[in-house]
Amino acid sequence: MTLLRHLAVLLIGNDPGLRRMLQYWGATCILYVACIVLLLAQVAEGMTDPVAAHRLIGYGGCGAVCFYLLIRASGRIGLRPDQLAVSQAVFSLVCSMVAYAISGPLRTAMLVMTVVVIVFCMFAARPRQTLLLAVVALAGMGGTMFWLQATDPAHFPPVTEAITFGYLAGALLSTSVLSVEMSKLRSRLKQRRIELSEALDTIRVLATVDDLTSLVNRRHMHEVLAAEERRQPEGRGSCIALLDIDFFKRVNDQYGHAAGDAVLRSFSTTARSCLRANDVLARWGGEEFLLLLPDATLDDARMVLERMAERVHTMPVPGVEKRRISFSAGLAARGASEPFADAISRADKALYQAKEAGRDRIVLA
Structure with missing residues (x-):
């Protein structure tokens, strides 16, 4: 039991903030694993080029390990949680763009993953950062769609790509607006929690201290x-x-x-x-x-x-x-x-x- 405890401390540390960031990383890894399984299923069905799929899987695995190391060392190198979240989101968006390009008839499913990446950032990034990520996602995915329909219009019809981009833009913009509103709500809840804590401290003092002499009552x-x-x-x-x-x-x-x-x-x-x-x-x-x-x-x-x-x-x-x-x-x-x-x-x-x-x-x- 002691060995397991030492191993847990070695892997995730003792700091609650660090453990929370590693929990987000763990949730992201679960999503990566699910996507890898689905991508391998696409390869098995002949829908996706196996070389491109294995390269994407290797890229995603290396990225996950790198981000674990960055999070684990964030206290020493001075990386804030929001900076780590944005960096990880950019990495995931790149994965989504590549997956869109190689997924053939199932490529539109990758757009869901793009929205999920933005949703994940809602809990760690600032509202402006989330909006910026949405713009980056739109620009990146839009550029990917434009390049695909320009180089291979038979498999990526221009009209289909344009309409698909429109759906993605609506989903990302809506998600970004919701992110801003959620951030405001969290700020209000945090402020109310602080006020409640201060009120409880005041009540606790009033219950134990004489207000005139500041002695125990x-x-x-x-x-x-x-x-x-x-x-x-x-x-x-x-x-x-x-x-x-x-x-x-x-x-x-x-x-x-x-x-x-x-x-x-x-x-x-x-x-x-x-x-x-x-x-x-x-x-x-x-x-x-x-x-x-x-x-x-x-x-x-x-x-x-x-x-x-x-x-x-x-x-x-x-x-x-x-x-x-x-x-x-x-x-x-x-x-x-x-x-x-x-x-x-x-x-x-x-x-x-x-x-x-x-x-x-x-x-x-």
Whole structure:
């Protein structure tokens, strides 16, 4: 199985874009094989010159191998998917022209293959490139028909060739117009997919982040706590702290709610700068915040909170320069197999004690 996987990587690579291009190449090869089988059947029935048919088969086989190598090396040599698609289409159109010239009474069937080549390009080439290919196909096939009716009018009657060319022109032009419309539709769908992805990202952020403080919101914090309980079901080595900004109502009453919002934003930015890598600070409600300190002892957690208190005391708050901001905190270590809800309850009681003791302090539960 490992050998097969290594062989697959060697043949088609790991890059999704490269694999997609090789899938198109594979579909083209299937079409080539089908045409070769039909061409050999024509030879067997005496409808097609065997020398010309074998030369065309050899030309097509060599071309398929060359295009595989080009696609496989496209990243190194800087070939874009649309350039590869156009090149492969020109090659296929040449094959169709030669097949038309040698297929005798079945030559009109080759016109179907000409249209199929243009259809294949609709999925990789740009609209202008598809239109240009249609013009090239018309010019090339028209030149082939003109040369055939001029050199062998008995087998290629001029009127028949002219009418056949008219049908081909209508089919190719219609296909080109449809290609342009499909390209527009794909562009609209791609843009809508991008917009939908951006909207989902916005919804995801709104569902997990508090829009005022840019901290984790209460809903998402419950998910974080549940994940921490699953990570450490025995309940050792984690601490929880509840923080409350002191006299926040007075800030709102004295300076206005805009100033209160500025205090919350400044506090959140300052507090977050004091945290360790795995600590999570959430806005729990109003001016109250919940801090999770995983893999921390009470001493570690207390040091974090003390560092936070020092920075909060000196943090600048626009519009509230004359007021010193502080917070009270209740800190609890999670006990063995203790649910976080119980640890939070104990931290809440410690926070109440901190407020009762005069605020601007940390009380251990």
